[in-house]
Amino acid sequence: MWFPRLASDRVLRRQAVDGPFALTLRLDNTERVHCLNRQAEAEGLYRGMPFSEARAFCPTLRGAPADPARDAVMLETLRRWATKYCPWVGMEGADGLVLDITGAAHLWGDEPAMLADMQLRLDRAGFEAxxxxxxxxxxxxxxxxxxxxxxxxxxxxxxxxxxxxxxxxxxxxxxxxxxxxxxxxxxxxxxxxxxxxxxxxxxxxxxxxxxxxxxxxxxxxxxxxxPRHAVRLTLPDPIGLTSDVMAGTARLLQELCLRLKAQEVGARVLRLTLRRVDQASCQVELRLASAMRDPARILPLFARGVEEVDAGFGIDQLRLEATQVDPLPVQQIGQAAEAPDRRDNLITRIGTRIGLDNIRRFLPADSHIPERSFVMMPAAGTKTCGDWQVPRPRPRPLLLFPPEPIVAQGTLPPTSFRWRRMRLTTARATGPERIAPEWWVEDDGPCSGLRDYWRIETHQGRRLWLFHMPQKPGWFVQGEFA
Amino acid sequence: MSTTTNIPPSLLPARVHEVCGPAATGFAAVACAQGKGDLLWLREDWQAGMLDPAGLSAFCDPARILVARTKNQTDTLAAAEEALRDGVVALVVIEITRPLDLREGRRLQLAAKAGRSTGLCLIPEGAGSPATETRWHCAPVFDPAEPTDSTLMRWEIIKNKSGTIGAWHVRWNRAAHRLDVVSPVGQRPGSSAAGG
CATH class of the missing domain: 1.10.150.20 (5' to 3' exonuclease, C-terminal subdomain)
Structure with missing residues (x-):
């Protein structure tokens, strides 16, 4: 089975063009004709000719960029379709399929009838074959x-x-x-x-x-x-109650989780598509903190999303798909793995409300600039790593904020200054600790450059972390100690 | 100043407590150090400033801390209630930006009771809720005796549902990983500065 114009047929199926049409692909720095329709071939154009030349031959030629990746997806779709004729369907190059119809032809009567059926259906679908x-x-x-x-x-x-x-x-x-x-x-x-x-x-x-x-x-x-991790439920009558939708979801989850278990994977992202009778559809997406395939644990997490859905005149089709899966081997049942499970459950539940990426944990980063010495990564899916107990020559503040300028002169810390509408007087200043910028990092911020850090203890009690910039004179408060 | 006992009472488990004052974060850090297991720290995402894990590592292991950033206080409270009721995290630190009303404070208490976990609200000064178990006021104190890395603080219970109030001067002992109670500065021999 050969599709001589698979690429252009795919595009023209979406948007029919009356007249010569060509798909172009950029090769050797030139737009070249990749695929043509029948009218364009009748004009004498051929594959591989430069597109500008083709336009000169045929001024009415219309073009569009080719997309080989989507052509391959289309061919894969056709391959799935062709399995209705026989189970043995393979790919033949980039634009062909090969079917081994041994023992399958009699289902369509005889071989010519089977071929006629194929040809008819492909013609109807808009593919020349x-x-x-x-x-x-x-x-x-x-x-x-x-x-x-x-x-x-x-x-x-x-x-x-x-x-x-x-x-x-x-x-x-x-x-x-x-x-x-x-x-x-x-x-x-x-x-x-x-x-x-x-x-x-x-x-x-x-x-x-x-x-x-x-x-x-x-x-x-x-x-x-x-493997396809999707299940569907079509209902004879539309439903609208939350409890009914949840019951349908429960039934889908059972089936989906069995499939996931057979492949030893767990779902990370689940998408529930609810199709309404007026053809509109709404989606509920559930992102899980860890790979899961236990229906009893996943189902309550859907409750919040399903409640927000507007059922309209009713829902008559439910489709549940695991859009992202992670390997999850079958495990021995025991006490050991319970605690992280419970924590991941909690992260998922909070994550459905505030967004899974908003729950983070600290990970150390390789930098001595205070604000770059750690990163905050989403807690779901990251492992704790690194050691925070490195000996530090000088204490670090408990709170770190973006540098706040204060009015002060000179290279020694001020004896009194105003910060956040408070007048503070310095009781003891410890320092300086010079932190040089990382020259390998591009940083054009207002606080780039050398910094001399001072720990300032005030008579009022506050213990602040100030720095002075010798290159661009100025004093800033960057942190507060416990 | 009325010092009732020698050591400040620890936070009653399965209840929600409040702390205000300039050293509230230090109080929360000490509270984090005293438990085991994971901690959840809730704050709104518009708030500038962040815990510095390098500084926090003097109190507890930053790897234990989960930081959740929420859009508004409603989300904060919902997440806090969820976490308290679940009970898998030992301590939930909640940064409050507007005062809790009676219903919100009570719901947090009930959630903490159900999950057997402790809540700690960092509140702005004067924004306490009536439902809280204890309310603390914490302020850093200048320590003339300790030249480097002092964490001298004055902790004062200003509300206590099941006990008396009191005030203590405490210092975090990072080597021994425990809280040292010291006598107030003004009462020490040879000191001229006034405490508090």
């Missing part, structure tokens, strides 16, 4: 690319005799060399003596020929379906 059916994978490839149709069982190479040698999946240089030798069709190639061919072109050519003839085996490798 060429389908070839033959005894071997190689022969089917040749038929799909060059003509299409069905060969009689056991026909072998005879059915391909009139097709050009390019149908044998050869590289371009080999095809041109064969044409120069006068071997234009597969039939001519098959009757030529094998030994000189092998000597001239290597074993690859004969391998392809034998694969097309069925003398060499070439199995179809079906791709395994990636």
């Amino acid at each position: 060429r389908i070839g059916l033959a005894d071997t994978r190689g022969a089917a490839w040749a038929l799909a690319r060059h003509g299409g149709g069905i060969t009689a069982p056991g026909a072998g190479l005879a059915a391909l005799a009139s097709l050009p040698v390019a149908g044998l999946r050869l590289d371009e240089a080999t095809v041109i060399a064969l044409k120069r030798l006068g071997l234009r069709t597969i039939g001519a190639l098959a009757t030529a003596p094998r030994a000189p061919l092998a000597r001239r072109f290597g074993a690859g050519l004969l391998l392809r020929l034998d694969q097309a003839a069925g003398l060499q085996p070439e199995p179809v490798t079906p791709l395994a379906d990636p």
Whole structure:
């Protein structure tokens, strides 16, 4: 099954264009034509030509950038669709599928009926497809690319005799060399003596020929379906009560958690999509502090989100998907792992209200600038690490705030100053402790540069951490000791 | 000044307490040091300034602390109630920015009772709630005797539901990891400065 215009068909399915259309891909610093529709090909354009040249040939040509990643996703979708015909469906290059329909054709009557059904459905979906059916994978490839149709069982190479040698999946240089030798069709190639061919072109050519003839085996490798962590519940009558939605969610969770358990993963982010009868849908997203797959523990966490949903005229479909999963091996039941579980539960519950990223913990950072000596990371998913008990030559304040300027002169700490509308008099000053800036960090803030830190004890009791900047004279309060 | 006993009473578990004054954070740090297990520290995200884990490490291990930043006080109280009721964290420190009313204070007390965990509200001066178990006023005191790294503070109970009030001069002993009660500065021999 070959899709000659997969990329442009994908784009045109979304937005039909009446007239020549091309997808462009930037190659070698030039926009080149990547895929064309039928009208554009009728204008004489071809793949790989520069887009500006194509515009010159055909002024009405419309273009759009190509997206190979989404084409691959589209082909994967088509592959999933094709499993309705037979279970053995594999990829064939970037724009083809290969189906092993052995033992499946009779379900559609016979082989031509099955092919007609495929062709009809693909046409309806807006995809141009060429389908070839033959005894071997190689022969089917040749038929799909060059003509299409069905060969009689056991026909072998005879059915391909009139097709050009390019149908044998050869590289371009080999095809041109064969044409120069006068071997234009597969039939001519098959009757030529094998030994000189092998000597001239290597074993690859004969391998392809034998694969097309069925003398060499070439199995179809079906791709395994990636695990999908989503379940759906469709209701005959719309529901609107919170308790009903929760009951439906409970049923979905049971099934989803069984699936997660089978794959030994746990959900980190769950999304519950509630589709209403008026086709609108609302989503409840639940982010968990740790990977979980216990329905009884997850269900109460949904309660808050579900309560906020506006059911409108009723909800008739529920879909629950684990959008992010983490490995969670099956564990021995015991007492040991209970405490972190309870803490993660609490983090999740608070996180559903204030946002999971707002619950943080301190992690040490490798810097001697006070405000950069630690980072605050979300507590969910991070492990505690690092040692805070490093010996420090001088005490550090308990509270740290952005530097607050005070009015003071000179390099020695002021004997009295005003800070936060309080007049403070210095009783004892300890210092200075010079902290040099990190020259490898770009910092254009007002407090970049050398700092001389002083610990100031005041008669009023407050113990403050002041610094003076010798390079840009000024005094700042940055912290307060216990 | 009426010093009733030699040592300040420790915070009654399963209750919510309040502390105000300039050294309230120091009081909370000492309270953090006295328990085991995780701690939750709730504050609103617009508030400037943060605990410095380097300074806090003199009191307790900063890895034990979970800091939750909330949008407003309603969220703070909801998270505090959730944490207190769950009881998995030993101490919940709540930074209060507007006074609690009767209902909010009572709900926190009930949550603490249900979860058997302790709550500590850092309140602005004069913004106490009637439901609190104890209310402390803490202020740092200049210590002429200790030349380096003194943490001399004056702790005063200004409200106590199940005991008497009193005041103490305390200092955190970082080497021994405990609280030392010292006599007030003014009553010490050879000192000229007045305490408090």
